[in-house]
Structures are given as C-alpha cells and as structure tokens.
Amino acid sequence: xxxxxxxxxxxxxxxxxxxxxxxxxxxxxxxxxxxxxxxxxxxxxxxxxxxxxxxxxxxxxxxxxxxxxxxxxxxxxxxxxxxxxxxxxxxxxxxxxxxxxxxxxxxxxxxxxxxxxxxxxxxxxxxxxxxxxxxxxxxxxxxxxxxxxxxxxxxxxxxxxxxxxxxxxxxxxxxxxxxxxxxxxxxxxxxxxxxxxxxxxxxxxxxxxxxxxxxxxxxxxxxxxxxxxxxxxxxxxxxxxxxxxxxxx
Numbered sequence: 644x645x646x647x648x649x650x651x652x653x654x655x656x657x658x659x660x661x662x663x664x665x666x667x668x669x670x671x672x673x674x675x676x677x678x679x680x681x682x683x684x685x686x687x688x689x690x691x692x693x694x695x696x697x698x699x700x701x702x703x704x705x706x707x708x709x710x711x712x713x714x715x716x717x718x719x720x721x722x723x724x725x726x727x728x729x730x731x732x733x734x735x736x737x738x739x740x741x742x743x744x745x746x747x748x749x750x751x752x753x754x755x756x757x758x759x760x761x762x763x764x765x766x767x768x769x770x771x772x773x774x775x776x777x778x779x780x781x782x783x784x785x786x787x788x789x790x791x792x793x794x795x796x797x798x799x800x801x802x803x804x805x806x807x808x809x810x811x812x813x814x815x816x817x818x819x820x821x822x823x824x825x826x827x828x829x830x831x832x833x834x835x836x837x838x839x840x841x842x843x844x845x846x847x848x849x850x851x852x853x854x855x856x857x858x859x860x861x862x863x864x865x866x867x868x869x870x871x872x873x874x875x876x877x878x879x880x881x882x883x884x885x886x887x888x889x890x891x892x
Contacts (some may be wrong), residue, residue: 644694645691645692645693645694645704645705646670646691647690647691647692647707648674649670649674650670650674650675650676650687650688650689650690650691651667651668651669651670651671651688651691652667652668652669652670652683652688652691652694652702652704652715653665653666653667653668654666654667654668667684668683668715668717669683669686669688669704669715669722670683670684670686670687670688671684671685671687675687676688676689676690676708677689677709678706678709678711678724678823679810680713680721680722680723680724680810680812680843681721681722681810681811681812681813681814681843682720682721682722682812683715683720683721683722684720686715686722688704688706688709688713689706689707689708689709690706690707690708691704691705691706691707691713692705692707692732692733692734693705693732693733693734693735693745695734695735695736695737695742696737697714697737697742697757698737699716700716700717700718701714701715701716701717701718702714702715702716702717703725703735703737703742705732705733705734705735705744705745706732707731707732707733707747708731710727710728710729710730710731710732711724711725711726711727711729711732712724712725712726712727712729712732712735712742712744712755713725714868721812721870723843723845723868723870724808724810724843724845724868725742725755725757725758725845725866725868726744726755726845726847726866726868727806727808727823727845727847728806728847728849728864729744729746729753730746730747730748730749731746731747731748732744732745732746732747733745733747737757738754740756740757741754741755741756741757742754742755742756742757743755753864755864755866756866758867758868774872775839775872775873775874776871776872776873776874776880776883777873777874777875777876777879777880778833778873778874778875778876778879778880778881778883779833779875779876779877779878779879779880779881780833780834780835780875780876780877781832781833781835781881782830782831782832782833782881783830783831783832783833783881783882783883784828784830784831784881784882784883785809785820785828785829785830785831785842785844785882785883785885786827786828786882786883786884786885787807787827787828787844787846787884787885787886787887788827788884788885788886788887788888788889788890789805789827789846789848789865789887789888789889790888790889790890791848791850791853791888792850792863792888794852794853794854795850795851795852795853795863796850796851796853797848797849797850798849798850798851798862800851803825804848804849804850805825805826805827805846805847805848805849806823806824806825806846806847806848807823807824807825807826807827807828807829807844807845807846807847808822808823808844808845808846809821809822809823809829809831809842809843809844809845810822810842810843811840811841811842811843812840812841812843813837813840815834815837816833816834816837816840816841816842816873817831817832817833817834817842818832818833818834819831819832820832827846827848827887833873833875835875837875838874838875839872839873839874839875840872840873841870841871841872841873842869842870842871842873842883843868843869843870843871844868844869844870844871844885845866845867845868845869846866846867846885846887847864847865847866848864848865848887848888849862849863849864849865850862850863850865851863865887865888867885867887869885871883871885
C-alpha cells in the first residue's frame with residue numbers, strides 16, 4: 644500500500660493470530676522524500692497515491708509529486724523509474740500490456756507501454772540478466788537516439804518535448820551526470836574505483852502529427868526505461884547509445 648504521509652510503500656501482512664504487521668517495503672521510513680532509484684531501503688518517493696500489480700509480480704507506484712511512475716521489484720529489491728513528465732499521477736491500471744495512468748493535474752488518462760521485463764507472468768517467468776556492457780572509466784557519452792515517426796515532429800506546445808533521467812546502483816558509480824534534464828544526450832563521469840554497477844536510464848519524447856492542416860493532431864509519448872549493467876574496463880567504449888526510436892547512425 645502507498646503511505647502518502649511518509650512517502651513510503653508499506654507491506655501489510657496478516658498473522659496467524661489475526662493481527663496485522665506493517666513493514667516498510669520502499670523508503671527509509673523516516674519521512675524522507677525525493678526522487679531516488681536503487682535499493683528499496685534507500686529509494687525515495689514523494690507523496691505516492693496508488694499502487695498497481697504488474698504481470699511479473701512487481702509493483703507500479705503513482706509517485707504523485709515526483710510526477711513519475713515508479714516500479715518496485717520485490718524479487719531484486721530495486722526501485723526504478725518507468726515514466727516521467729506525468730502530472731501528479733494518482734493511480735494506474737494495466738490494460739492489454741500497457742499501463743493507463745491517471746494524470747490528476749491534467750485531468751486525463753495517459754496510456755504508456757510497459758517494459759518487456761514487467762510483462763512476464765511471474766508464475767512462468769524465466770528471469771535473465773542483461774550481459775554487462777564494458778565501458779571505459781571516466782567520461783562516458785550517453786546518447787538516447789530518437790527520431791519521430793514518419794509524418795510526426797517533436798511536440799513542444801507545452802514546453803520541452805524530451806526528458807532524460809539517469810541514476811546508478813551503487814550511487815557512487817556516477818561522479819557526475821545523474822539527475823533529470825531535457826536533452827537526450829549527456830556526458831557521464833564514471834568512478835574508476837567502482838568496478839561494476841547498473842546505470843538506470845529513463846527517456847521520454849513526445850511527438851505529434853506534422854501537418855498544419857490537421858486541426859486536432861494525434862500525439863504520442865515515447866517512453867523507455869533501461870537498466871544497463873556496466874563493467875569498467877580501461878580502453879573500452881567511451882560512448883553508450885540507446886535507441887528510443889529510429890536508428891543510431
């Protein structure tokens with residue numbers, strides 16, 4: 644359950660004597676709030692209002708004042724970000740492999756595509772781990788590739804059309820480059836004293852019909868969340884390209 648007052652996620656279990664035990668599943672339990680991915684005990688939410696079970700047994704959290712949809716995976720004990728640039732999401736529902744989010748501050752429902760790992764049915768899931776990508780310690784160029792579909796353009800009607808959020812596990816892997824920005828590319832500084840870890844990257848881009856004759860253009864939100872295991876190897880690649888849409892040329 645979402646505990647909005649303490650910005651935490653709680654687990655309530657019924658004991659054999661009929662009593663109930665409440666424990667903290669996500670958050671520090673100390674009324675801390677913010678937007679931080681990673682280990683559940685150190686991850687931060689901000690006024691979560693709703694939780695939704697995903698097909699793989701993980702949980703989507705409407706992280707209201709972070710304007711984000713978060714994911715808690717009990718199997719790994721990790722919290723990640725599924726989507727950003729939502730406006731005060733207060734609830735969500737899985738529909739045909741997608742997730743429909745209530746954007747309270749926009750008075751609308753927004754439909755997003757779930758990542759493949761969240762769609763595997765828990766009872767039959769065969770969990771695999773993405774092989775570690777070897778990258779050079781020090782400066783790493785991160786480029787999220789996005790080309791609007793044919794006939795569409797980036798939609799900047801209500802502000803920036805793109806957003807990129809980066810964090811790492813362990814957090815000390817990233818000396819610089821963590822956080823959110825509107826550019827889909829940035830330079831990261833990797834700590835050479837950390838041999839390996841995971842880069843958590845969430846990218847969003849909004850595109851709309853590129854025809855001024857269309858009075859009410861159709862718009863789409865393109866969203867992808869990556870968890871990229873990396874191993875720091877001197878002389879390895881100094882660029883990490885991730886494709887949101889289009890091709891890396």
